Amino acid sequence: MIVEMGRQGQQKKRMANIEALRLVAMMMVVSLHYLGKGGLLGRLDGPLSVKDHAAWLLESFSIVAVNVYVLISGYFLVETKFRIKRVITLVLQILFYSCLLPVMLILTGQLSFGELTLYDIWQCIFPVQMKQYWFMSAYVLLFLFMPLLNAAVHAVKKEQLQAVIALLLCVESFGKTVIPARLALDSEGYDALWFMTVYLIAAYIRLYGIPFLEKRNRAAACYVLSCLGIYGLVMLIRGLFLVTGRFEDFMTSPVAYNHLLTIWAAVTLFYAFRNWEFGKKESGLSAFVCRITPYSLGVYLLHEQLYVRYEWPIWLGAKQCSSVGSLLWHWALAILVVMASGLTVDFFRSILFRGAGRLFAGGRLESALQRLDARINGEKV
Numbered sequence: 491m492i493v494e495m496g497r498q499g500q501q502k503k504r505m506a507n508i509e510a511l512r513l514v515a516m517m518m519v520v521s522l523h524y525l526g527k528g529g530l531l532g533r534l535d536g537p538l539s540v541k542d543h544a545a546w547l548l549e550s551f552s553i554v555a556v557n558v559y560v561l562i563s564g565y566f567l568v569e570t571k572f573r574i575k576r577v578i579t580l581v582l583q584i585l586f587y588s589c590l591l592p593v594m595l596i597l598t599g600q601l602s603f604g605e606l607t608l609y610d611i612w613q614c615i616f617p618v619q620m621k622q623y624w625f626m627s628a629y630v631l632l633f634l635f636m637p638l639l640n641a642a643v644h645a646v647k648k649e650q651l652q653a654v655i656a657l658l659l660c661v662e663s664f665g666k667t668v669i670p671a672r673l674a675l676d677s678e679g680y681d682a683l684w685f686m687t688v689y690l691i692a693a694y695i696r697l698y699g700i701p702f703l704e705k706r707n708r709a710a711a712c713y714v715l716s717c718l719g720i721y722g723l724v725m726l727i728r729g730l731f732l733v734t735g736r737f738e739d740f741m742t743s744p745v746a747y748n749h750l751l752t753i754w755a756a757v758t759l760f761y762a763f764r765n766w767e768f769g770k771k772e773s774g775l776s777a778f779v780c781r782i783t784p785y786s787l788g789v790y791l792l793h794e795q796l797y798v799r800y801e802w803p804i805w806l807g808a809k810q811c812s813s814v815g816s817l818l819w820h821w822a823l824a825i826l827v828v829m830a831s832g833l834t835v836d837f838f839r840s841i842l843f844r845g846a847g848r849l850f851a852g853g854r855l856e857s858a859l860q861r862l863d864a865r866i867n868g869e870k871v
Contacts, residue, residue: 506769564692788836
């Protein structure tokens with residue numbers, strides 16, 4: 491989920507194909523949450539219906555979402571100077587959602603203030619430190635390490651970067667992919683270390699590329715085959731469990747962010763969109779995509795807010811999915827409603843932020859931040 495990178499003056503620089511990928515990835519995020527928090531993923535230790543298999547297929551094709559977002563970040567930010575203002579804006583954006591929604595729920599009578607514990611209040615006030623949004627906590631840490639990562643990437647040779655990425659994948663991915671047990675070190679990609687690994691992969695793609703994936707159709711085929719492989723591997727391990735009674739903790743390993751198949755699927759999907767001609771010729775659709783994608787982070791922050799994350803799947807019919815047809819209908823409707831709601835709310839949030847930002851433009855605070863940026867970027871103060 492890329493930080494808003496200065497909307498004014500940057501719209502012309504946006505790549506419509508990558509912006510389209512950003513929207514697709516956010517749809518996948520909503521899909522993952524609808525399936526998981528809506529209780530639509532059938533238990534792997536019991537019988538599965540056709541609807542359950544369809545849900546697991548959707549899960550397998552959506553699991554690349556988080557890795558794709560970090561790949562997009564790394565691809566662009568590796569050639570970008572660090573700006574502390576982006577971090578501050580990002581944290582304020584998180585606070586907008588973590589604090590505003592509880593207040594609105596209290597005012598509308600949906601939540602009683604007396605129900606809030608001190609821990610709940612801390613989660614709202616310090617969402618990054620308290621991991622109200624695990625993704626944002628990991629992403630903010632990644633962003634703070636960005637100056638060091640960028641300096642290292644540009645200082646080392648291609649072969650050195652390859653070796654570092656390979657070593658990180660050995661620790662983060664290879665072991666959990668092949669060892670049929672839950673490893674204590676394995677966080678399943680829910681941490682900043684995995685984000686840094688994906689960031690370095692994106693930096694490598696930006697600087698050197700992966701020739702094998704340059705053909706768009708080949709990259710798209712690899713994505714489809716990888717996702718089918720994820721689904722097939724889940725079902726294979728499930729079958730082994732049902733026969734032997736073992737490998738229970740290993741069944742969902744393929745649908746983890748740091749599984750080798752998952753990161754490979756994310757890279758191939760990124761390449762499929764990267765080499766797409768969408769947006770090369772200006773059109774109303776590409777302009778519209780570039781116009782709305784800066785608000786895509788708001789989709790995540792809205793529907794994953796602490797007090798609604800388990801409620802909205804029920805509101806949008808998760809409990810009514812009794813067949814493959816109803817599953818696909820409610821799934822598609824949920825994605826559409828959540829995307830539209832999140833983009834709309836964040837559009838108005840951005841207007842509010844831009845107005846507030848003008849109050850500090852050219853002041854002492856902005857000058858102090860610019861001096862800090864220069865120091866971090868190794869420039870003369």
